[in-house]
Amino acid sequence: MPEKVKEYFEKGPRTIEKVIANEDYTLTVHFDNGEVRIYDMSEMLYGVFEVLKDKAKFKEVFLDEYGNVAWNIDANVDSNIHWSNRIDLCKDSVYLASKPIS
Numbered sequence: 635m636p637e638k639v640k641e642y643f644e645k646g647p648r649t650i651e652k653v654i655a656n657e658d659y660t661l662t663v664h665f666d667n668g669e670v671r672i673y674d675m676s677e678m679l680y681g682v683f684e685v686l687k688d689k690a691k692f693k694e695v696f697l698d699e700y701g702n703v704a705w706n707i708d709a710n711v712d713s714n715i716h717w718s719n720r721i722d723l724c725k726d727s728v729y730l731a732s733k734p735i736s
Contacts, residue, residue, distance in 0.1 A: 638730060639730060642726070642729065642730055645724040646669055646682075646723070647726055647729075648666055648669075648725065648726075648729045649665065649666040649701055649725065650663055650664070650665060650666075650697055650701055650702075650703065650725050650728065651664045651665065651666055651676075651693050651718050652664040652697075652699060652701050653696070654695075655693040656693075656694045657684075657689065658676065659675045659679065659692060660672050660673060660674045660675065660676065660733075661673040661695065661697070661703065661713075662673070662677065662735070663703070663728055663732060667728065669734060670734075670735045671729065671732035671733060671734050671735060672732055672733050672735055673703075673723075673728050673731060673732040674690075674732075674733075680719040682721050683721060685705075685707055686705065686721075691705065692705075694706070694709070698720070698722060700725075701725050702722045702723060702724055702725050702728075703722060703723040703725070703728055704720055704721065704722040704723070705720070705721050705722075706719055706720055707719050707720070707721065
């Protein structure tokens with residue numbers, strides 16, 4: 635297990651309290667320990683995330699019922715019934731891959 639991951643879980647996983655989509659395809663993420671971090675998605679907008687190239691869709695980001703960062707592909711479809719309508723990012727991965735705002 636990478637040292638960074640081991641250290642993260644030894645301190646206990648973080649909970650995301652708030653997520654904000656930025657114009658440059660980054661997310662400003664507020665964690666329960668008071669940290670505010672930037673998660674850069676600009677190089678991830680292909681495959682399942684390609685729909686997020688539409689900045690209006692990217693700005694529809696929300697926290698799902700599990701505390702993960704999420705988007706519904708089609709706002710008119712219930713993602714609780716049609717699981718393939720939702721794309722998400724694991725909160726632990728977001729923390730580990732993000733950078734603190736200095």
